[in-house]
Amino acid sequence: MDIGLNWRDLDKPVDWEKVYGNKNSVDCEIGYGNGEFLIKKSQLHPERNFFGIDYSIESFRRAKKTIEKTDIPGVKIVCLEAKAAFIVLIPEKSLSHIYLNFPDPWPKKKHYKNRLLDREFLKIAASCSTNKGKIIIATDDPFYRDFILEEVAAVHLWEPLFRKGWTNELSDHFSTKYEKKWRNEGKEIFYMMFQKKADPEISFRMREYKIPSKIHLPNFSEPKLERICGETICKQDSVSKLLKCTKQKNEYILNVFLKDDTLIRKAELTISENDKDTWELLIPEKLFRTRSLKNLVNKLKALDK
Ligand SMILES: C[S@@+](CC[C@H](N)C(=O)[O-])C[C@H]1O[C@@H](n2cnc3c(N)ncnc32)[C@H](O)[C@@H]1O
Secondary structure, eight states, X not given: OOSEEOGGGSOSSOOHHHHHSSOOOEEEEESOTTSHHHHHHXXXXXXXXXXXXXXXXXXXXXXXXXXXXXXXXXXXXXXXXXXXXXXXXXXXXXXXXXXXXXXXXXXXXXXXXXXXXXXXXXHHHHHXXXXXXXXXXXXXXXXXXXXXXXXXXXXXXXXXXXXXXXBSOOTXXXXXXXXXXXXXXXXXXXXXXEEEOOOOSSOOOOXXXXXXXXXXXXXXXXXXXXXXXXOEEEETTEEEEEEEEEEETTEEEEEEEEEETTEEEEEEEEEEEOTTSOEEEEOOTTSOOOHHHHHHHHHHXXXXX
8 A cells, every 4th residue: 555645535534454454553743744753763663553644745745755765664644634634534542642743833823723732632632542642742932832731731631741841852752854953053942742641521523424426406407506606605614615617518517615624625526417307416435525515515405496
């Protein structure tokens, strides 16, 4: 199997044994950048599996190339936002270690909402960690460090393993590209390590809806479709939008935007005329059926009326 995985092709949640072909424990790195930390860790711990998550397509391509040059079987990476990856892909109680090396600190107050390591994510991470699983974080930003310590204290799910909550020295540690950069600039580096002490009370798993791949639209017509093109449908945390409809012979290609929490996608649906002069909506088998898709499908079904 490939090193760089397309998250759309994976089971949700993933079956680690199917992904790695073994029952070894799984560690995760969020924000793998050029992939060197995953390589180093896997070389040091061939008895573990490593799963990398990064939302940058450039990082994904670069890391994939670099990891492919090595001969290590235990590393797999995906290109996906981390919170989305955790609530869609990662099975509950399955990760032994979660590493974050220099997560973006978003230093401006108005950008704090973009910080990954807030209390919600710490709860999600606890739900995906094994009992006594650990989070290990490196940062150069003392304000982000303190923010993380406050968030950890607020959720009561993680035990800080260092006095003061952090340390400047970490044994058995590998310096990443960013760590070298900040050290060369004379910056102080802070390491934090937390051990899971409890499970959160609720599940954060993103719900998958049962939506068939073929849906009949008996009274469909082009003017009805045109009416909803460009319309945004917002319900709870989900947003869907029909961006563009293109007519091709006896079918319409629908380019749609789907957003559920931090999972943001574009997809292509088809409305096709069948030989009985009726229309049907075709949804790709592999499209993950979230609430935003359900809302859009309901809107298209309502065109029948
Ligand atoms: C500052 S770089 C650090 C890269 C590498 N860990 C290192 O230490 O050299 C942050 C990395 O995290 C990724 N990243 C930031 N926020 C993310 C998120 N919410 N989900 C997934 N990846 C994220 C970025 O694309 C980038 O590759």
